[in-house]
Amino acid sequence: MQAQPIQRVVIVGGGTAGWMAAALLARALGKAVRIRLVESDEIGIVGVGEATIPQIRHINTFLGIDEDDMLRATQGTFKLGVQLNDFGRLGDSYLHAFSDIGLPLGLIGFHHYWLRERRRDPASDLWAYSLNTQAANEHRFARMEKVGDTPLGGIKYAYHFDAGLYGQYLRKRCDPAVVQRTEGKVVEVRLREGDGFIESVRLASGETIEGDLFVDCSGFRGLLIEGALHAGYESWQHWLPCDRAMAVACARSEPLWPYTRATARAAGWQWRVPLQHRTGNGLVYASAHMGDDEAAATLLAHLDGEPLGEPRPLRFTTGMRRKAWQRNCVALGLAAGFMEPLESTSIHLIQSGISRLLAMFPDRQCDPVLVDEYNRQTRFEYESIRDFLILHYKATERDDTPFWRQCAAMDIPPGLARKLALFRGHGQIFREREELFTEVAWLQVMIGQRIEPQAYHPLADALGTAQLDGFLTDIRTLVGRAAASMPDHARFVADHCRAGDS
Ligand SMILES: Cc1cc2nc3c(=O)[nH]c(=O)nc-3n(C[C@H](O)[C@H](O)[C@H](O)COP(=O)(O)OP(=O)(O)OC[C@H]3O[C@@H](n4cnc5c(N)ncnc54)[C@H](O)[C@@H]3O)c2cc1C
Structure with missing residues (x-):
């Protein structure tokens, strides 16, 4: 029993973060709490953010959302991973696929057997054992929980969608008796005397909205957390040097690829996100190495269709x-x-922030023990994602531009240095605590960007050569057959979740 339960939650901001917070908090807390969401049409939303990771599917389960219905409403498509081009060397290409690769055997991970095999056959392809990759290469998709009645895991997927439409979709699902939306601009944040808690926000209309708990979803400006409470910002620009983006949509092209594409450019990288009605594109770049005009020209020169x-x-500063x-x-x-959006983690971070808040939901005192724990867990999550992103820049042999030379030469955080040393020396990868990216994610980026392990686990040698051959051939065959059995991605979308169909 809480001494002073929270009864009024005020959310400032109606972008993806604001509406995700409103929908999830309303569902979890029910009518015991009244939620006010303030958003300003004049300011608008950032409006990019079209690629997601598989954890987003938990939101559907929690909110009782029918996946096809959501995809119809948001022009959505399916995403099997991110194709990364030209990162290790110009001409390189690999998929960071969401599914498992192969099958662990005995005490050790699959990739140790594959590393052994590759000593014999340097052309052996890690991704031949990845169902998502095999399906993606042929632009196929199906919902497949596992491969037949084998122990092989099935397709793991996320979505591409129009982020603006996704926010509106969540908004429609909010019970107006629980979530009250107000259009208006916050012009003042009032703090309580004594403890400095936020007491209320005042709108341009003159209305004052009081609350017990305030959720700042006001975007880069951080109107409450920074503007009023001066929480501070830690810049990671020395590790993640891109600080600008240019975004433009273009006409949809064929085929409808079931993955995000990220292609390294002279001073950053370019994304391509296929939606039903158009393709989203953007160039993420470092202003120290590329001007805005050059960025716009580079972006427009590499579109699959007519720009819309x-x-x-x-503009942004990477950090937390x-x-x-x-x-x-x-x-x-x-x-x-x-x-930055290289691994589409921002919407996920909103989701995990809300889950964490619900797990530690306070009373009106906001006990510092809860606050500290929330901040500690948040930092761990951000830093482990940060290290994974830095890997994409650091693991490069490119020396064709000052930007890539700077990335290759930069110092890296100790946690990432430890991970790289373990992999280089022993082919070992260990997922730390609850970090977002699993061993198989790290494996794909490290192998995809040419980090060569000198050894593999000694137990991988326990298998006879014929047994190893049989084991690997079986998996390749099963994976290949399962991928070939899937329909074309565009066909699947048309049959199950075409926008406009009811
Ligand atoms: C280039 C780029 C690419 C991205 N790509 C991806 C991606 O592929 N995948 C992914 O997961 N994420 C991506 N993101 C991140 C994603 O866009 C954001 O995480 C997501 O949109 C959430 O934004 P937000 O709701 O925090 O902020 P915003 O969309 O900026 O919303 C802020 C809200 O606050 C309101 N507001 C602000 N000030 C006031 C005020 N004074 N009074 C009242 N209301 C106010 C605004 O009106 C608005 O409603 C990308 C971001 C960028 C910059």
């Missing part, structure tokens, strides 16, 4: 808020930090 408008510039929870204010989304 002018490139839209965005020093304290995402301060007093009675929790920042989510861009207000909490931003690490």
Whole structure:
């Protein structure tokens, strides 16, 4: 029993973060709490953020959302992973696929057997054992939990969608008796005397909205967490040097690829996200190495279809808020930090921030023990994602531009250095605590970007050569057959979740 339960939650911001927070908090907390969401049409939303990772599917389960219905409403498609081109060397290409690779055998992971095999056959392809990759290469898709009645895991997928439509979709699912939306601009944040908790926000209309708990979803500006509470921002620009983006949509092209594409460019990288009605594109770049005009020209020169408008510039500083929870204010989304979209982690970080807030839901005192724990867990999550992203820049042999030479030469955080040493020396990867990216994710980026292990686990030698051959051939065959049995991705979308169909 809480002494002073929270009864009024105020969310400032109606972008993806604001509406995800409203929908999930309303569902979890029910009518015991009233939620006010304030958003400003004049300011608008950032409006990019079209690629996701598989954890987003838990939201559907929690909110009782029918997946096909959501995809119809958001022009959505399916995503099997991210294809990374030209990162290790110009001409390189690999998929960071969401599914498992192969099958662990005995005490050790599959990749140790594959590393042994590769000593014999240097052309042996790790991704021949990845169901998602085999399906993606042929632009196929199906919902497949496992491969027939074998122990091989099935397809793991996420979505591409129009982020603006996704926010609106969640908004429609909010019970107006629990979530009250107000259009208006917050012009003042009032703090309580004594403890400095936020007491209320005042709108341009003159209305004052009081609350017990404030959720700052106001985007990069961090109106409450920074503007009023000065939580501080830790920049990671020395590790993640891109600080600008240009985004433009173009006409849809064929085939409908079931993956995000990220292609390294002279001073950054370019994304391609296939939706039903158009393709989203953007160039993420470092302003120290590339001007805005050059960025726009580079972006437009590499589109698969006619541009649907002018490139839209965005600026950011990679990093995180020093304290995402301060007093009675929790920042989510861009207000909490931003690490660039290379692995589509931002929407996931909103989701995990909300889950963490619910797990530690406070009373009106906001006990500092809870606040500290929230901030500690948030930092761990951000830093482990940060290290994974840095790997994409650091593991390069490119020396064709000053940007890539800088990336190859940069110092890296100790946790990443440890991971690289373990893999280089022993082919070992260990997932730390609850870090987001699993061993198989790290494996694909390290192998895909040419990090060569000198050894593999000694137990991989326990298998006879014929047994190893049989084991690997069986998996390749099963994976290949399962992928070939799937329909074309465009066909699957048309049959199950075509936008406009009811
Ligand atoms: C270039 C780029 C690419 C990205 N790609 C991806 C991706 O592929 N996948 C992914 O997961 N994420 C991606 N993201 C991140 C994603 O866009 C954001 O995490 C997500 O959109 C959440 O944004 P937000 O709701 O925090 O902020 P915003 O969308 O900026 O919303 C802020 C809200 O606050 C309101 N507001 C602000 N000030 C006031 C005020 N004074 N009064 C009232 N209301 C106010 C605004 O009106 C708006 O409603 C990308 C981001 C960028 C910059």
